[in-house]
Amino acid sequence: MSDEKSKWINRLLVLIALTMASVYLFPLYWMFVTSLKTGSEVFATPPALWPEIAQWVNYQDVWQSKNMARYMGNSLFIATGVMLITCLLGTGCAYVLARYRNFWIDVGLFLILMLQVLPASLMVTPLFVGFNQLGLLDYPRIAVILAFSAKTMPFFIVLVRATFMSVPYELEEAALVDGNSRVGAFLFIVLPLARNGILVCAILIFMQAFGEFVYAKSMIQDAQLQPASVGLNTFMGPNTVEWNRIMAYSMMYVLPILGIFILLQRRIVAGLTSGALK
Numbered sequence: 679m680s681d682e683k684s685k686w687i688n689r690l691l692v693l694i695a696l697t698m699a700s701v702y703l704f705p706l707y708w709m710f711v712t713s714l715k716t717g718s719e720v721f722a723t724p725p726a727l728w729p730e731i732a733q734w735v736n737y738q739d740v741w742q743s744k745n746m747a748r749y750m751g752n753s754l755f756i757a758t759g760v761m762l763i764t765c766l767l768g769t770g771c772a773y774v775l776a777r778y779r780n781f782w783i784d785v786g787l788f789l790i791l792m793l794q795v796l797p798a799s800l801m802v803t804p805l806f807v808g809f810n811q812l813g814l815l816d817y818p819r820i821a822v823i824l825a826f827s828a829k830t831m832p833f834f835i836v837l838v839r840a841t842f843m844s845v846p847y848e849l850e851e852a853a854l855v856d857g858n859s860r861v862g863a864f865l866f867i868v869l870p871l872a873r874n875g876i877l878v879c880a881i882l883i884f885m886q887a888f889g890e891f892v893y894a895k896s897m898i899q900d901a902q903l904q905p906a907s908v909g910l911n912t913f914m915g916p917n918t919v920e921w922n923r924i925m926a927y928s929m930m931y932v933l934p935i936l937g938i939f940i941l942l943q944r945r946i947v948a949g950l951t952s953g954a955l956k
């Protein structure tokens with residue numbers, strides 16, 4: 679293939695990638711633009727790609743009237759709790775499933791995968807009844823953390839297991855020969871090599887938990903303890919829907935996730951390619 683032809687193919691691929699990225703990112707742009715419009719501009723025909731006068735006051739109004747700091751704090755508390763519990767318990771389970779392979783391990787992995795199939799709407803009722811009998815609903819945020827941790831644990835275990843399987847077992851054997859215990863070999867040899875993959879899974883779990891709605895809506899009745907996902911539901915009235923304020927709320931809601939992704943993008947890419955260990 680000539681250099682000229684190869685150059686044109688690369689340009690075409692870049693153009694296709696940019697087009698797909700634009701299509702994917704346009705809803706985010708439209709959400710931002712709508713958040714800066716007045717109520718009449720939102721329903722204007724044809725819709726404007728940018729408001730005549732940007733209504734930045736929408737953000738201040740929503741932040742103060744909806745007490746966004748409280749909602750965001752609750753979301754952060756729930757997401758952090760879910761991530762910590764899932765990582766602490768799931769990492770050890772994933773390591774065992776990666777290193778000790780037999781028939782019963784395969785059965786256990788199959789059961790874990792089956793748990794991932796169950797939707798949250800199906801699990802919320804039995805969990806609500808069980809937590810009520812145990813008295814956990816007196817601490818509703820803790821109940822949501824436990825419920826969602828059980829939901830995300832299979833997803834985390836399956837992905838991190840693949841990361842551990844990519845770490846050569848010979849490295850552990852060498853560490854054991856040098857006098858390390860099994861726990862020492864895991865903590866000082868295997869875990870550092872698998873850290874990027876674990877970090878990627880932890881970020882994905884955090885993002886899922888930060889947007890959790892079903893368990894929080896069902897188990898948390900006190901408005902002071904509800905996360906931002908449930909707070910967004912308060913905009914829906916019987917007679918009107920304030921789309922500009924909803925979009926302003928949504929922009930402030932997604933900004934932390936976008937910030938985390940931008941700051942850790944190199945780590946995320948490294949974790950996605952961690953299977954190429956030698």
